[in-house]
Amino acid sequence: MSWPARTILLLIALAGLFWFHSARQHRVPRIDAATKNKTLIIGNGSEPATLDLHLANGQPEHHIFTALFEGLVAPTPENADANGPGAAASWEHSPDFVTWTFHLQPRGKWSDGTPVTAGDFAYSYQRELTPELGADYASMLYPLLNAEAFNKGEITDFSKVGVRVLDDHTLQFTLKGPTPYLPSMLKHYSWFPVPRQAIERFGKMADRDTKWTRPGNMVSNGPFQLKEWRFTHSITVERNPHYWDAASVKLNQIVFLPIANSGTEDRAFNAGQIHVTMPGGVPLDKIPVYRAERPELYQQEPVLSTYFYRINTTRKPFDDKRVRKALALAIDRDSLTRNILRAGQKPALGLTPPGCGEGYDTPMPLKFDPAEARRLLAEAGFPNGKGFPKFEILINTMEAHRTIAEAIMAMWEKHLNLPVTVLNQDWSVYLKSTRDLDYTVARAGWVGDYLDPFTFLSIWQKDDGNNNTGWTSARYDSLMAASCQEPDAMKRMAVMRQAEELLLDELPFLPIYWYVVSYMKRPEVKGWMPSLLEHRCYKALDLIPAP
Amino acid sequence: MLRFIFSRVVQGIGVILAVIVITFALLKLSPGGPFNKERAMQPQTLAMLEAYYGLDQPWHVQLWRHIKGYVTFNFPDSIKMPGRGVDEIIAQGFPVSASIAIPALLIALAVGIPLGAIAALKPHSLEDRTSMVLATLGLCMPSLVLGPLIAMIFGMKLRWFNVSGWYDADDWVLPAATLGIIYSAYIARLTRGGLREALAQDFIRTARAKGASERAVVFRHAFKLACLPVLNFLGPTAAGLLTGSFVVETVFQLPGLGQHFISAAVNGDHNLAMATTAFYATLIVGFNLLVDVTQAVLNPKIGFKS
Numbered sequence: 001m002s003w004p005a006r007t008i009l010l011l012i013a014l015a016g017l018f019w020f021h022s023a024r025q026h027r028v029p030r031i032d033a034a035t036k037n038k039t040l041i042i043g044n045g046s047e048p049a050t051l052d053l054h055l056a057n058g059q060p061e062h063h064i065f066t067a068l069f070e071g072l073v074a075p076t077p078e079n080a081d082a083n084g085p086g087a088a089a090s091w092e093h094s095p096d097f098v099t100w101t102f103h104l105q106p107r108g109k110w111s112d113g114t115p116v117t118a119g120d121f122a123y124s125y126q127r128e129l130t131p132e133l134g135a136d137y138a139s140m141l142y143p144l145l146n147a148e149a150f151n152k153g154e155i156t157d158f159s160k161v162g163v164r165v166l167d168d169h170t171l172q173f174t175l176k177g178p179t180p181y182l183p184s185m186l187k188h189y190s191w192f193p194v195p196r197q198a199i200e201r202f203g204k205m206a207d208r209d210t211k212w213t214r215p216g217n218m219v220s221n222g223p224f225q226l227k228e229w230r231f232t233h234s235i236t237v238e239r240n241p242h243y244w245d246a247a248s249v250k251l252n253q254i255v256f257l258p259i260a261n262s263g264t265e266d267r268a269f270n271a272g273q274i275h276v277t278m279p280g281g282v283p284l285d286k287i288p289v290y291r292a293e294r295p296e297l298y299q300q301e302p303v304l305s306t307y308f309y310r311i312n313t314t315r316k317p318f319d320d321k322r323v324r325k326a327l328a329l330a331i332d333r334d335s336l337t338r339n340i341l342r343a344g345q346k347p348a349l350g351l352t353p354p355g356c357g358e359g360y361d362t363p364m365p366l367k368f369d370p371a372e373a374r375r376l377l378a379e380a381g382f383p384n385g386k387g388f389p390k391f392e393i394l395i396n397t398m399e400a401h402r403t404i405a406e407a408i409m410a411m412w413e414k415h416l417n418l419p420v421t422v423l424n425q426d427w428s429v430y431l432k433s434t435r436d437l438d439y440t441v442a443r444a445g446w447v448g449d450y451l452d453p454f455t456f457l458s459i460w461q462k463d464d465g466n467n468n469t470g471w472t473s474a475r476y477d478s479l480m481a482a483s484c485q486e487p488d489a490m491k492r493m494a495v496m497r498q499a500e501e502l503l504l505d506e507l508p509f510l511p512i513y514w515y516v517v518s519y520m521k522r523p524e525v526k527g528w529m530p531s532l533l534e535h536r537c538y539k540a541l542d543l544i545p546a547p
Numbered sequence: 548m549l550r551f552i553f554s555r556v557v558q559g560i561g562v563i564l565a566v567i568v569i570t571f572a573l574l575k576l577s578p579g580g581p582f583n584k585e586r587a588m589q590p591q592t593l594a595m596l597e598a599y600y601g602l603d604q605p606w607h608v609q610l611w612r613h614i615k616g617y618v619t620f621n622f623p624d625s626i627k628m629p630g631r632g633v634d635e636i637i638a639q640g641f642p643v644s645a646s647i648a649i650p651a652l653l654i655a656l657a658v659g660i661p662l663g664a665i666a667a668l669k670p671h672s673l674e675d676r677t678s679m680v681l682a683t684l685g686l687c688m689p690s691l692v693l694g695p696l697i698a699m700i701f702g703m704k705l706r707w708f709n710v711s712g713w714y715d716a717d718d719w720v721l722p723a724a725t726l727g728i729i730y731s732a733y734i735a736r737l738t739r740g741g742l743r744e745a746l747a748q749d750f751i752r753t754a755r756a757k758g759a760s761e762r763a764v765v766f767r768h769a770f771k772l773a774c775l776p777v778l779n780f781l782g783p784t785a786a787g788l789l790t791g792s793f794v795v796e797t798v799f800q801l802p803g804l805g806q807h808f809i810s811a812a813v814n815g816d817h818n819l820a821m822a823t824t825a826f827y828a829t830l831i832v833g834f835n836l837l838v839d840v841t842q843a844v845l846n847p848k849i850g851f852k853s
Binding site: 020021024025027030049050052055057131132134135136138139151152153208209210211213230231232233257259260261263264267268270271273427428429431432435464465466 | 577578580583584585587588589590591592595596599624627628629630631635636639640698702703705706707709710711712713714797798799800802803806813815
């Protein structure tokens with residue numbers, strides 16, 4: 001090829017590139033078009049395993065369910081943790097909090113136009129408690145009288161369970177004990193109604209693998225209905241015209257994207273593809289940057305969740321509470337949250353996070369006191385850590401857990417002169433080790449399901465499957481049992497506080513910090529409220545383009 | 548030739564069966580199992596679920612159920628995603644992965660072969676050095692680094708393509724480029740080696756002595772031989788690309804097949820892990836057969852001898 005021909009070819013190529021570049025530069029970001037259509041696009045962690053309320057157990061499902069379905073009680077537009085009217089317009093309870101009567105919305109309808117009845121709720125609870133279904137969260141319904149026995153197959157007559165249909169619009173619960181926090185519990189999706197008409201069109205009540213959750217088949221009673229489910233791509237919900245409060249729904253659609261990787265989600269947000277990212281999804285290294293430079297987008301809020309270390313109290317010398325206390329007092333939580341975690345986490349000086357239940361005053365006896373820690377350790381027979389056996393902190397493989405474990409290891413080495421190492425295991429191996437008590441100290445976390453200290457305190461009872469420390473206390477168990485029988489709300493809180501104080505004196509675990517979640521949110525999104533339980537009031541959300 | 552193909556197919560079936568048995572054994576040996584969760588499950592629920600999925604039966608019964616299911620096209624449902632058949636999951640992800648894989652393979656060939664050829668034709672020249680430095684860079688660059696880099700430059704800065712997602716008709720470009728660049732590095736090195744070796748052969752000297760032009764020597768004679776290592780490489784590579792890449796699908800948020808290989812194993816979804824592995828094994832065997840046949844056609848020295 002001669003040089004003029006080459007030059008011309010090169011020029012044409014360059015011009016083509018320039019044209020392409022300028023054409024592409026002026027594309028409208030996806031969210032601009034979406035905002036105009038009132039379509040909210042949300043990063044939602046991972047692909048939901050199922051949209052069957054009774055088979056799900058994850059956070060991504062939770063975020064979608066609260067758009068599609070509505071429980072008896074729902075968040076209010078002003079406060080996502082409040083107990084406002086949902087499928088029930090009102091309710092009352094007996095003075096001892098044992099009998100609860102709910103009056104359903106007179107205009108409550110499923111998305112296919114059929115009325116939502118008290119019978120639908122009874123059907124849902126029967127389905128969830130049917131042993132053959134194998135519902136993950138069936139135990140959430142155990143406050144109902146005889147629910148546990150029915151779920152375990154000890155009784156087969158559902159009419160013995162504490163759910164009664166008084167008429168089409170009146171539902172009555174009889175509980176096994178006083179449960180003042182029931183309304184907060186009812187906002188968990190395990191208490192939402194499932195559509196009998198859809199489930200039975202595609203199978204029997206307790207069939208696991210049916211297609212009723214697919215678009216076109218699913219019927220729901222929430223502010224939105226399922227429009228499209230593109231597997232591992234997106235789930236789109238659209239406004240439900242039959243919803244009893246359809247007039248206050250402002251958005252036309254919500255799109256949930258299963259973006260599992262925080263780096264990918266971060267790029268998608270910055271490129272204008274999504275309005276809100278998954279809570280907890282901001283890449284760790286970007287948190288300080290965004291907090292300082294983009295405060296209008298960066299969101300940070302406390303959630304009902306505690307990070308702690310379990311201690312295997314069946315191993316020597318960890319069966320001695322002085323040793324456990326020494327370990328707890330030698331952790332400088334303040335320095336850990338301020339210098340290492342740096343995302344606004346709060347040092348956990350007790351177990352239950354602040355705000356966990358009205359009228360509950362979390363005891364916070366823990367502090368950083370290395371001198372007292374050394375004294376206790378010497379008293380237990382290990383002056384200056386002498387003779388203390390080598391032990392491991394077990395973590396599941398993740399960089400963030402390792403960083404924390406190494407910091408705590410350094411604190412124990414420095415202040416107590418203890419020989420500590422960190423051992424990481426793959427998630428499923430780690431779970432098995434924890435469950436089999438095949439560890440000495442193991443990292444753990446616990447997320448509350450409802451606003452009451454019981455959600456954190458119940459797991460330390462003797463036969464609870466989540467105790468995993470080998471620690472038991474007859475006095476603790478009797479306090480917990482008493483709290484379940486105490487009809488006076490204030491007295492009940494006092495009993496639970498006593499229980500937690502006992503727990504924090506015995507310390508079968510070491511509280512480390514209370515979680516906060518970080519996420520990014522565009523300013524166009526209005527009405528988004530913080531929530532300790534990550535509840536969202538989708539009907540209150542709106543999209544208003546920035547002027 | 549038919550006999551050759553027949554014996555290869557029989558061998559292939561043996562390989563696939565072996566893969567299924569080994570995968571099954573590994574899954575059974577891995578700690579935990581499908582229902583190992585952070586929150587303890589009620590013991591009666593756990594027993595119910597294990598019975599439902601047949602996990603309480605002897606190993607050989609379970610294994611036989613898998614194999615029988617595949618042979619009769621009666622695939623099991625995923626354990627972790629109730630109501631979704633493993634065949635449905637594969638059928639949904641495969642087209643997406645394939646529409647990334649085919650352009651990626653073409654990019655890899657279009658970049659790798661010329662780069663390797665230039666290097667081979669002028670050994671130890673500046674061109675050779677440059678292309679081999681580029682190829683080494685490509686080999687060293689993991690897709691975990693290259694993917695986000697490409698997404699940042701062409702997605703966020705220049706805004707030529709969507710930074711992630713599977714929305715527009717051109718969303719295959721960036722992921723295919725990422726994979727294509729990485730594989731082009733392998734292909735460039737293989738082409739260079741193959742071509743240099745071919746050019747040193749006696750028949751090339753003969754061709755030159757006969758007075759064939761350099762172009763004819765390279766393209767008509769040497770290239771045919773030089774292609775063999777590349778072809779060999781392409782079989783398993785095509786199968787690997789078609790079943791998707793976990794990293795590229797994660798970085799570009801694609802609803803492909805690759806993610807299920809990892810998530811099924813991590814989540815303990817034994818049904819899905821078995822199915823994806825069997826599918827991958829079948830593809831590899833299929834492509835290797837295709838490569839064998841093509842090689843036999845290209846190179847009379849190999850022939851259809853089994």
